[in-house]
Structure formats: C-alpha cells, structure tokens
Amino acid sequence: MRYRLLGRSGLRVSELAYGVMNFGMKAWGTMDADVCGDLYRLYRDAGGNFIDTANEVYGEGRSEEFLGKLVAGHRDEVVIGTKYSLHVPGTRNANIAGNHRKSMMRSVERSLRRLDTDYIDILWMHGWDMMTPVDEIMRGFEDLVRQGKILHAGVSNTPAWLVAQANTMAELRGWTPFVGLQVEYNLAERDVEHELLPMAQSLGLGVLAYSPLASGILSGKYNTNTEVGQRRLDISKIMKKVDERSLNIADMLMKVAREIGRPASQVALNWLRAQRGVIPLIGARTVAQLEDNLGCLEFSIDEAHLQALSQASAREQPYPQSFIAQTRTITSGGFYDSIEH
Numbered sequence: 116m117r118y119r120l121l122g123r124s125g126l127r128v129s130e131l132a133y134g135v136m137n138f139g140m141k142a143w144g145t146m147d148a149d150v151c152g153d154l155y156r157l158y159r160d161a162g163g164n165f166i167d168t169a170n171e172v173y174g175e176g177r178s179e180e181f182l183g184k185l186v187a188g189h190r191d192e193v194v195i196g197t198k199y200s201l202h203v204p205g206t207r208n209a210n211i212a213g214n215h216r217k218s219m220m221r222s223v224e225r226s227l228r229r230l231d232t233d234y235i236d237i238l239w240m241h242g243w244d245m246m247t248p249v250d251e252i253m254r255g256f257e258d259l260v261r262q263g264k265i266l267h268a269g270v271s272n273t274p275a276w277l278v279a280q281a282n283t284m285a286e287l288r289g290w291t292p293f294v295g296l297q298v299e300y301n302l303a304e305r306d307v308e309h310e311l312l313p314m315a316q317s318l319g320l321g322v323l324a325y326s327p328l329a330s331g332i333l334s335g336k337y338n339t340n341t342e343v344g345q346r347r348l349d350i351s352k353i354m355k356k357v358d359e360r361s362l363n364i365a366d367m368l369m370k371v372a373r374e375i376g377r378p379a380s381q382v383a384l385n386w387l388r389a390q391r392g393v394i395p396l397i398g399a400r401t402v403a404q405l406e407d408n409l410g411c412l413e414f415s416i417d418e419a420h421l422q423a424l425s426q427a428s429a430r431e432q433p434y435p436q437s438f439i440a441q442t443r444t445i446t447s448g449g450f451y452d453s454i455e456h
Contacts, residue, residue, distance in 0.1 A: 116162025116412060119394070121194075122294035122321035124267055126236065128194050130388065131412070132165040132323055133158045134398040139177025146400060148181065154405055155185045159193075161409050167297075167323070167396055169198035169241060170222045179229035190232055196269065196295075197226045198241040214240055214247035219255045223264055238265040239297055242272035249281050257290040269295035269323075275310040282318050293320060300324035300393065302368065302383055302428045303332055303361045309436055316392060324387050327395040328380055332357060335372065335379030337365045367427035371420045377410070384411040386424050 118127045138151045146154075158166075166186075168178045179197060186193050199222035202212035210217045226235060238259065240252065256268040270278055270293045278293060285292040296315045298307045301324065315322050328334050337357060365379075372379040387395045388411065399405035416424075432440060443451045 118164075120321075121237070121267070123292075123319040124294040124321075126194060126267060126294070128165040128321075128394065129163045130394060131163055131384075131409070132167055132196075132394050132396045133163055134167040134325065134396050135178050135182055136168065136173045137178075137398060137400055138168075138181040139174030148184075150401075151181050152185060153402055154399060155182075157402060157405050157409070161412070164192065165194045165196070165394070167196045167325075169201070169239075170226055172198075172201040172203060172241070175203075176225070176229050179226055183229055183231040187231065194236045195230065195232070196237040196239055197230070197235055198239040198271065199223065199226070200241040200244060213244040214252050215244075216251055216255045219252075219259070223259060227264065234263060235265045237267040237269050237295060239269040239271050239295070240273065243274065243277060249277065249284060253281050253285045253288075253290050253292075257285070260291045267291070267294045269293055269297060271297035275314040278311075278320075279314055279318065282320075293318075295323060296320045297323040297325060297396070299326045300387065300390075301327050301329045301333060302386055302424060303329040303364050305428060305430055309433055312390075320392075322393045323396045324390075324393050325396045327384055327387050327397060329361065329383075332361050332365060333368055333379065333383040335365075335369060337362060364428045367424060371416075371424060375414070375416070375420065377414060378407055380407055381411040381414075382416065382420075382424075384408060385414070385416045386421060389416060389421055 116129045116131065118129055120126065121128045133155075135151070135155075137146055139146075166182065168182055170176065170179070173179070182195070186195070199219055200212060200214050211221075212218060223235065223238065227233065238256070253268075256265070259265045260268070268291050270281070278296065282292045284290070296311065298311055300307050300312075300322070304326070312322065314320075331337070368379050368382060372382045375382070384395050384397070387393055395411075397405070397408045399408060431437070439446075447454060
C-alpha cells in the first residue's frame with residue numbers, strides 16, 4: 116500500500132480508505148466483533164491506515180465503538196475520519212442534527228467517547244442542511260482544531276459553490292479549511308465530474324470516493340443478461356436503480372476484466388485509482404470481499420482500457436459545461452489549441 120497527502124494537508128493517508136459503516140449496522144445485518152476484527156486486521160496488514168466512520172447515524176454509534184476497541188494500543192498509527200450532521204428521526208430534540216454549532220459540538224464529544232480517543236484526525240460534515248450560515252460552520256471547525264479535538268475538516272454531499280465559499284472564507288479569516296471532499300463516485304455515477312471534482316482540484320481538496328462499486332452493480336454480479344426478477348430482488352436490498360445504462364457499463368467492465376484477467380470489482384476500483392486525486396473508500400462484510408478489493412493494488416490498467424471504460428460510462432455534459440465546450444473556439448479567438456494552459 117502506498118500513501119499520499121490528503122489535499123493540502125501534510126496528513127499521510129493510504130491509497131485505499133476503509134469504511135466501517137457495517138460495524139454494528141443492524142439495517143445491513145450486524146457483524147459480530149470477531150468478524151470486524153478480522154476485517155480490520157486484514158486492512159491494516161495490507162498497509163491501510165485511513166478509516167472512515169460516522170456518529171450515531173451508523174448503527175447508533177456502534178461503528179465508532181467497535182472501531183475504538185480495535186485501534187486501542189496503536190491509535191496514533193491510524194487516521195480516523197468520522198462525521199457529524201445526520202441523525203435518524205425519532206427524538207424530540209430539534210437540534211440533534213444539522214451543521215450548526217450545537218450539533219457539531221455535541222456530536223464530536225460523543226464521538227470522542229465512543230472512539231475512546233482524545234482527538235479525531237478528520238471531522239467530516241456529512242451533508243449540507245441548507246440552513247446553517249457558512250461562517251458558523253467554519254468557525255466551529257476552527258474552534259475544534261484550536262481545542263485539539265480534531266486535526267482537520269472535511270465535507271461531503273454538499274454543492275461545489277458552498278464548499279468554495281467556505282474555503283474562501285476560511286482562507287481570508289485564517290481559519291481551518293476543508294482538506295477533503297467525500298462524494299459518491301464510480302463508473303456508473305460520474306455526475307461529480309461536472310462541478311465537484313474540478314472544484315476539489317482547484318482548491319486542493321483530497322477526494323474520497325464512496326460506493327466505488329455502485330452498491331454491487333460493478334462487482335461483476337450484473338450485466339444485460341441478468342434476469343429482471345433477480346434485478347428487482349437485489350435492487351430492493353441495495354436501494355440502487357439498475358438501469359440499462361449501468362448494465363451496459365457493467366458489460367464493458369466485464370469485457371475489460373476478461374481481457375486483463377482480473378475480477379470486475381478490482382478493475383472498477385483501479386479506474387477510480389487512476390482518476391486524479393481520488394482515493395476509493397472500500398467496504399466489505401466478509402474477509403473474501405476485502406481480499407478481493409485489496410487485490411486491486413496488485414496491478415494497474417493500461418491507457419486503452421481506461422479510455423474504453425471512460426467512454427462507455429460517459430454522460431452528456433450539462434449546462435454550462437456544454438456551452439463552454441462548444442464555444443471554446445470563439446472564446447479564444449480561434450487560438451484554443453495553440454495556447455498552453
């Protein structure tokens with residue numbers, strides 16, 4: 116396992132991150148402590164050090180509790196990211212969720228207790244609440260860094276314009292900026308390429324790609340010959356739409372996998388690894404699944420196959436990207452291809 120710096124920070128993280136949402140998640144079938152331990156040790160033995168969890172929204176906090184026990188004795192060797200902002204409905208506390216300061220401080224204190232640690236390497240804002248002022252969010256992150264409770268800030272599931280506004284404000288005021296962006300990104304879901312990824316590259320944010328196998332669509336399990344009834348059964352489990360486009364992508368993925376002699380899941384992960392600044396966030400429920408995912412580190416995909424996968428999964432550009440691409444000749448006076456940029 117190789118390492119890279121997370122965004123513009125000096126934090127060294129492994130080229131594959133490991134998500135432990137399944138640790139203690141009843142909705143997905145709770146895994147016992149022994150299985151969690153086996154998975155954690157397998158990831159660590161492969162050189163992984165970047166672990167992702169969240170507050171009570173992941174198994175009512177059991178994910179953090181399990182992780183806290185697993186890292187005991189070597190806490191400083193791992194980079195732990197956890198999240199705040201989300202909470203399952205059902206309480207009488209109107210402030211239990213959201214991006215605001217009260218939610219942030221409450222969530223961090225509880226995460227620290229569950230993880231049995233005195234600091235969090237990176238605190239992610241799990242999603243935008245469409246209410247909290249940006250300065251309240253960024254000042255909250257700054258205060259937590261000054262208190263030593265978190266080291267870095269990250270953001271997920273938030274519009275590009277808001278992230279840019281937040282980091283610009285942080286830079287002007289000398290506050291802690293976001294160093295990481297966590298998004299859904301895979302061969303079947305590439306919408307982030309229109310706004311979020313260019314923004315991340317421009318601002319120097321590291322990118323974590325969650326759902327790298329599109330909830331199993333890119334695992335080699337599906338193709339255009341899959342029985343419709345079976346598709347519906349599995350869709351109800353993975354809560355993901357399997358449409359003709361995704362099945363055509365799966366067909367191309369299988370074709371490439373056969374040509375290079377590797378599993379489809381590993382090929383899908385390596386397409387992501389080839390994208391600039393992107394770290395796949397893998398997850399597994401069994402040792403066999405995790406071993407399969409880690410196998411992607413054994414090879415890389417040649418340019419021809421990367422292009423084939425990219426072309427098969429390409430989407431039409433939305434406005435204004437489509438307009439910009441169509442008019443670049445006249446916006447450059449006909450010199451676009453002659454100008455180094």
